[in-house]
Structures are given as structure tokens and as C-alpha cells.
Amino acid sequence: MSELEIGVALPTMEEITALGRDGIVAVARHAEAVGLDSVGAADVLIGDGTLALESMVVLSTAAAVTERIALSFGVLSVPTRPLAMLAAQVQTLQYLSGGRVRLGLGIGGFPGSPFWHALDAPERRRGNLLDLALDKLPGLIAGEPTSLPGSAETVSLRLAPAATVPPLYVGGGTSEVVLRRIATRADGWLPSFLTPAELSSAVTRLRELAAEAGRPAPRVELGMHGVLGDRPEDRADREQMLAKLGDFAGMSRDRIAAVTLTGGPEEAADRLAEFAEAGADEIGIGFDSRDHLRQLDLLGEARVQAAR
Template structure:
């Protein structure tokens, strides 16, 4: 078994104070690097109803500026709420600041009814088409090639290395998009058996297009060991918000000590995951990173 590359999400929504005791966002990114983990991941979720949130590109820029080796991964940027040409210019700059350490995770977004979406003028319908249009244009724009977009031909300079593009989502449309545009597929919150089945479908879709099978970068939640109440609340949210059957939702979160976490990582690796990203749910964010790093060391032998 190949040991998957492990990433950790920096908090961008909800309880943003979890990092304060350890020195804040910059210290958190440095901590991940010092532990030898693979990447920091940044989610792009702003609701606009007073829920605390940080803007994803600014968070990624902060992480890139204070680290030297770890990857900087978007998991995922929501293309329908962003100007494609402006985003391309931001990615060019981030590639320069980071030394070409970006992974550009993108998706259609799951919150089109929120105040932020409405205020941004993002479409409730046609998000897939808008995402495909952006994906067709972004590589050329980032690379500094003349690119037609919005009725104009645009050439951005200085050119940058195009980062690997990872397509988020678990739907059939997301799989087709990953097979067509992606260097990787970025699903989340699936039991291992379902991930294995979807990975087989992705392999078939890529073969039909005569493309290499995209890398599979699976995302899940790590919950503190021994906190049954937090686990129950998380499972309940999956059932209520995502409509999962409880029997499925209970197999999603990862918890326990390093050995138990290593076993779960191995399970998802066997299901096809090349990379595994963890959102850390709990007050002791820095300590959870350390437990996760120990699990990775156990897998590596």
C-alpha cells in the first residue's frame, strides 16, 4: 500500500478562535510543516449571515508566506462566485509567493441560497456550465497565454506554472468534470466502500477520454478521541444537512488514537485515495495535528 499524502485544513469558518492559543493562523501553518505533514488545505465558505469566516485566497497567501515546503491546497475554491480572470491573477501571484506549491481544488459550490451568494450576484442555476467555462480558461490564463474570455482576449503576465487542478464533489457531474478537466478528484464524506466504487467509475470515465486517471484526494473529519457527544453531533448534522442515512453517516468521521487513525487512513488508501485531507473538529487543533502526524508515521513504518 502506498501511504497517502496527508493534508490538514486551516479553519476558515465557524469557531475561528481554535487557533488563538497556539499563536494564530501563521503559527498553525508552520506547525503543520514542522510535523512533516504534506499540505495545508483551505476551504472557501462564506455564508454572509454573520457566521465567522475568513477569505480563502488570503488564508492561502498567509500560509504560503510563512512556510517553505508544504503544499498549499484549496479544498475547494467555489468558481461560480469568483471572477475567472481575477482568480487567475491571484493564482499566478500565489504560485510566485509559494514557489509553485499550489494545488487548485475547485467546485461548483453548495450554498447558492446564502446571503453571500445573492450579494455576489452568483447564479443559482447554471453553476456547472459556469464552472466548466472557468476551467477551460484558467490554465491558459495562469500560464500567460492569450485566452478568450468574456468576449475579450486576455494575456496575463508574468506567466506562472499551472498548478494541478482538483475537481471537488461526489456527483456524477463532478466525476465527469474530473475526467474531462482534472488532474485530481476531490470527494469528501464518503464511506470507504462508496469511495472505491466511485473511484472505479472515475477510472472508466478517464479511460474513455484517453486520459490518465486523476489523483483521488479524499476529505473527511478528524474528531477528538473520547468525545462521543461531538461525534454524535457531527453524525446528526450529516443526516440532517446532507440527507445521509444514519448507518452511512456513522462510518464517515475518523476518531481515536494514532493507531486507529492509521487504520482508517489505510482503509481509504485501499479504496483508492492517493491523498487524504482532514478537517480537525475540536478545541485543541494543534494537538490533533500532532496525533495525525503520528498516525502518518505509523503507516510509513
């Protein structure tokens, strides 16, 4: 259990309203202070008035006020971002942060949303765009001459200053297509909403596919929602989380309870141990609580207990 890393999602949606504009700074610093391993930001731009902070700016802010903690994108939506600009931004953040970036990539987000339409982001052949990003980003970030398809012809691009290539993760489910892409092209997998048994089965297959390709077993960073603690307000927040996620994911209450992190630090530590045994190398928690900083304290306690 001591090898399991634990991260936390930064408050980039409705929760930032209560924390205020200094919330990103406060949470990033507090997460580092309690000994967590990473802070993350999701790419959740919809454009219909839904509150969502842009993840590249969020993690750049976190990088500027921390020294050690890793910076995880979970995940950047490749179809909404020109590859050359994405490479330049990641290269800059990796260079300025001292190599702390973990680059999660995906094809999703919210295709068909106002934000996608405003960007004229493609809704088809998104898997091809993701594969191109996985193939080209390492060279671009490392400052190597790299060919990219341009509007009229192939362009040779070299970006500087060169930076250490961050690990490339792919977000997705447990389908054979997703697992094979990760096993053959990426360094890690970012799944979510899985039970320990489901995670174990998928990790076994992922490792088989990586071995067939002659590549190392990809790292697994599981995303979870959670509300820790046993105060009345914690129980109320937990009930609201179960209802909200059930509606969003179309899952039953029992199912949502099986894939979220709840209870006090000791109970949470036991749950973390189950997922570590199932194959998770890291667990990233997104809190659905009114008291973000207290949740970080409880998670820090759970981390200490889990490592014993």
C-alpha cells in the first residue's frame, strides 16, 4: 500500500464559487502541505453558462505556487486543441514547473456543445486525432524537428526550449480498443467509475496487451469522486453526491456507492487499499463537499493510514 500515490482534483467548477478566485492557490498549496502526490484539472468546457475554469491556466497557477506536487491533466480534450499549440503550452508548463506534468489526453469532453461548435472541433475521427497526438507530442515537447499536417502541406516544426517529455496518459473505459491504444502508444491509463473487481480485470488485460507489444505495463491512475468524514454536513454532501452522480452517469445508488470514496480516514484507507490491490498506481479524488480544505486534511490522514 505504501507505493500507492494519491492526488486531488482542483476546484474548477461550481465549488470554486465558495472558495473564491484564490481557491486554486489555496487548494494546491494545502494538497502539497498534507503530503498528497498530485493535483489535477479536468477539461470541462461546455459553453452553455456552466462554470468551468480552463485546465491549462489552472495547472499553470498551481505550478506557480507549489514546488513538489505533480500536475495532472485528467484529461485534455485533443479535438478542441490545435496540436502545435497544445505541444507549445505543455512544453512551456513542463519547463517552468521543473518537469512535474502528467499529460492526460482523450477524445471526449462534450462533442456537440456550444464550445465545440465555436471551435469547429471535429466530432468524427477523434480517435485518429488522439493517435496523432500520442505519436507527435513526445518529439514536439522534446524540441525535436517534427512533421505535422498543415492546412495545405506537411509542416516541419521545432519548439524550444526543449523539455522532458511527460508521461502520456489516455482517459477512457475498458473496451479493447481503448486498452490496446494505451498498451501500444501511451504510458498510462485514466479510468473512472470502476469497482475494484472491474479495475482488476481491465488491468490484467492491459498488462497482457502491453506484454504482447513488448512495452512496459502502463501506469494506472483511477479517478474517483468522494466525500470524507462523518459530520452531519458530510453525510448530507454524500447523499447529494450519490444522487448527482447517479443522474449524471445513469447508475444506481448502490453502484455509485461502490465506485466512490466515503467515510472517515480509516474507512477511506481500507477502500484505497482495495483499489491498490486491484491494480491502481494512483487514485485521484474529486471532492463533492462544501469544505474542500477539510477534505484535504481527511485525505491526508487516510493516506498516512493507508501507507502503514
